[in-house]
Amino acid sequence: MTEGVQPRGRAAGKRVLITGAARGMGRSHAVRLAEEGADLILIDICESLPGIEYPLSSPDDLAETARLVQKHNRRAITKIVDIRDSDAMTAAVDDGVQQLGGLDAAVANAGVLTAGTWDTTTPDDWRIVVDVNLIGTWNTCAAALPHMVEHGGSLVNISSAAAIKGTPLHIPYTASKLGVVGMSKALANELAAHNVRVNTVHPTGVATGMAPESLFALLGEKRPDLAPLFGNAMPVPLVETVDISNAVLYLVSDESRYVTGLEFKVDAGVTLK
Numbered sequence: 108m109t110e111g112v113q114p115r116g117r118a119a120g121k122r123v124l125i126t127g128a129a130r131g132m133g134r135s136h137a138v139r140l141a142e143e144g145a146d147l148i149l150i151d152i153c154e155s156l157p158g159i160e161y162p163l164s165s166p167d168d169l170a171e172t173a174r175l176v177q178k179h180n181r182r183a184i185t186k187i188v189d190i191r192d193s194d195a196m197t198a199a200v201d202d203g204v205q206q207l208g209g210l211d212a213a214v215a216n217a218g219v220l221t222a223g224t225w226d227t228t229t230p231d232d233w234r235i236v237v238d239v240n241l242i243g244t245w246n247t248c249a250a251a252l253p254h255m256v257e258h259g260g261s262l263v264n265i266s267s268a269a270a271i272k273g274t275p276l277h278i279p280y281t282a283s284k285l286g287v288v289g290m291s292k293a294l295a296n297e298l299a300a301h302n303v304r305v306n307t308v309h310p311t312g313v314a315t316g317m318a319p320e321s322l323f324a325l326l327g328e329k330r331p332d333l334a335p336l337f338g339n340a341m342p343v344p345l346v347e348t349v350d351i352s353n354a355v356l357y358l359v360s361d362e363s364r365y366v367t368g369l370e371f372k373v374d375a376g377v378t379l380k
């Protein structure tokens with residue numbers, strides 16, 4: 108707890124909600140924003156989900172993100188919540204906002220990925236991916252917005268280069284991430300009058316825990332012809348989490364005060380090819 112320490116930086120004094128904050132890019136966004144003076148509400152499910160083949164985060168992961176934020180003398184309020192549960196999201200965000208005294212931005216970052224060819228993709232794959240990536244992102248926006256419509260704010264919804272490219276072998280994921288774009292643009296139109304900005308971020312591949320073995324097997328064995336679609340134009344196989352966090356920081360900060368409805372690619376050119 109670091110109440111009273113005067114924040115400095117590009118996000119000084121901002122109070123920011125981040126979902127999927129326990130590890131990977133969510134943790135990186137939290138640390139980068141804390142470095143620049145933000146206080147944070149950190150949400151994660153902190154348990155694995157049936158139907159998702161790789162493990163999700165643990166409570167220790169979320170506590171470690173909070174520790175890293177507090178090292179920068181910023182506040183971190185942690186909440187273990189499934190973003191699919193709209194009531195629980197509203198309660199957690201309301202409580203976090205009350206503790207911080209307001210909310211200036213939300214980063215809807217939590218997401219999941221299933222892999223498979225078109226003929227092995229099941230309705231259950233669709234349900235879990237759309238439920239988390241699209242409805243969960245909506246629940247995050249809906250929980251944050253009542254705290255923003257009076258004084259303005261910034262919603263940053265994490266999509267993917269896959270949405271722009273039409274990346275195969277995870278069709279529900281690609282569709283859900285394009286759904287996030289439609290939702291964000293419609294919200295951007297509806298909320299512009301309230302000075303609430305809504306933008307999407309589109310990362311290329313980043314090395315995180317989101318690594319389903321079956322995707323690598325499909326690319327290696329069943330559909331190696333599709334592997335080039337995953338290659339970046341620039342000579343880097345994967346970018347780093349901080350490369351995405353720097354885009355998030357810009358969109359949270361007042362540097363982007365008239366930027367809304369943007370699809371912000373951080374994709375090393377993967378969508379150019």
Ligand SMILES: NC(=O)c1ccc[n+]([C@@H]2O[C@H](COP(=O)([O-])OP(=O)(O)OC[C@H]3O[C@@H](n4cnc5c(N)ncnc54)[C@H](O)[C@@H]3O)[C@@H](O)[C@H]2O)c1
Pocket residue numbers: 126127128129130131132133150151152153154163164165188189190191216217218219239243265266267268309310311312313314315316317
């Ligand atoms: N890693 C990549 O290559 C890549 C590329 C483009 C976009 N993205 C997107 O970036 C975002 C972050 O992904 P990451 O790579 O850090 O993955 P990750 O799996 O390491 O982190 C995702 C976090 O979200 C949490 N989470 C998942 N379902 C949740 C739920 N229902 N409720 C609350 N929390 C939940 C997980 O526990 C985990 O901590 C995701 O939206 C992902 O789709 C990732």
